[in-house]
Amino acid sequence: MGLCKILSISSFLLTTLFFTSSYAATFNIQNHCSYTVWAAAVPGGGMQLGSGQSWSLNVNAGTTGGRVWARTNCNFDASGNGKCETGDCGGLLQCTAYGTPPNTLAEFALNQYSNLDFFDISLVDGFNVPMTFSPTSNGCTRGISCTANIVGECPAALKTTGGCNNPCTVFKTDEYCCNSGSCSATDYSRFFKTRCPDAYSYPKDDQTSTFTCPAGTNYEVIFCPTFEIRNSCPYTVWAAAVPGGGRQLDQGQTWNLSVSSNITGRIWGRTKCSFDEAGRGSCESGGCGGLLECQEYGSPPNTIAEYTLNQSNKTDLFDVSLVDGFNLPMEFSPTSDGCRGANCTGDINGPCPNELRDLGGCNNPCTVFKNSQYCCTSGICGPTTYSEFFKDRCPNAYSYPEDDDSTSLFTCSTGSNYRVVFCP
Known part of the structure; x- marks a missing residue:
């Protein structure tokens, strides 16, 4: 009886582990920029990527609020402490918190409603590095991108060292930050949207900016795709x-x-x-x-x-x-x-x-x-x-x-x- 009970519990645990792992995702993060970037992920940490290098990251099913981004012009000591010009996460190589704007974001939530993954590219924290975010398995083929010359064409009021800020970061008003829960597109958000139609341009830009794949899909994030x-x-x-x-x-x-x-x-x-x-x-x-x-x-x-x-x-x-x-x-x-x-x-x-x-x-x-x-x-x-x-x-x-x-x-x-x- 005791053995049968143990076997039953073991079978349940194995089934649970299989179910969970079967909906986990692997993110292949690649740097195709002509310069070094310090890739960051929450959950995941961070890694220095020279031009042409990649980082494979496994993320558990059920993860919400996930982000991948690139940091630029970083300098870290042997202990992993330092700072970055854009995307810095509290001065750590191994990020445990989100990055400081401006930074182009790949956002995701895995195995959510109806066993779907939700993913997007967001410019709500501004833009620093061109990016694509694409599924690579499970028959899901709709990738998204933001590769326009946003830094070069950035409005003067939003320009900053190494990137282009979102207006919420600069002006901190309800019009741009949507603090009241209700807001609409502005001239600044349209600047981003016309250049990157697939990306979030302001906090309520959901209709054309959120994409789905079946849970268990793997993904690829490329910085500076050719x-x-x-x-x-x-x-x-x-x-x-x-x-x-x-x-x-x-x-x-x-x-x-x-x-x-x-x-x-x-x-x-x-x-x-x-x-x-x-x-x-x-x-x-x-x-x-x-x-x-x-x-x-x-x-x-x-x-x-x-x-x-x-x-x-x-x-x-x-x-x-x-x-x-x-x-x-x-x-x-x-x-x-x-x-x-x-x-x-x-x-x-x-x-x-x-x-x-x-x-x-x-x-x-x-x-x-x-x-x-x-x-x-x-x-x-x-x-x-x-x-x-x-x-x-x-x-x-x-x-x-x-x-x-x-x-x-x-x-x-x-x-x-x-x-x-x-x-x-």
Whole structure:
């Protein structure tokens, strides 16, 4: 009888432990900034992360009020005591309290109502470091981001060392802090919201800023993500990147992609794809050897975002190219440096010349005719009536291989972040 009772209690404990652990979450916290950050988490503590380093953090189910953020320009002694320019948590490397504004926040509550996790990015404590916060498991795919140049464009009244304060921190009035429990958007909150539509811009900004996933989902927090790839088309697009792979993006979904420095790559959209569970299938345009996870460039026609990072004088080079034709409208813009972006949003598929028409898009003449006049295989060529057709509709995109003047090739300082939008 006693043994049976002990076994019964042990079984209950094991069941309870399994239930609890099955809804715990792992947070993979990555620093892709070109500088060191001191990651902080409550619960969790803190860790210094050099550029490219990561920190894996396990968080128990049922945790509420959780936060992850980055601290900048810190100095700690061997005992873990010191201070940070932004996000400081009482002078400790291992945080037990929330950080001091300004700091961009990843907030979460795990396994709450209806066995859901709730998560958001909040600017209620201001902004210091660009951030993405994305689920990585459990079939949950809606990530959120705040990667705009908020520090550079910060209103003078909110500027502070290392970041941009929220107006509540500065003015401490009910209008901005919502102390009475009732308040609305202001010009200052709209400054944040227009630049980071997914993020909390003031305390009552719940409707467009809180997201959910099934309990037990794992998450990724990235400081200074390199590329934010967003599908704004009214249909599904299968985003592709080399390096990077590929991902299905329904309307409004985002894929946050980080790549190493000194990399040359491409990003493009594929249309009308069908893949099996093994990630094999085909696409009407932009297919890459029948794989969901691209390892090679796409088949024409496809609009291409091209880039080469960290070149001479610490400069990134980037462009939108129609050298492989056109399938989707695209915008390719820096988000954190104030540099000029490139785009191709003209109506190309509709008026495409008959001889260039293809399923899902409009081919470049090189793809169709395969001669030196259009492909520039001899190394010297000029514009043609076909390239002028593309250039008239997309003035700052490559229209033929030698079209690499200031109208087509753009630069930004190394370390910048970028946004690629399909159907902007």
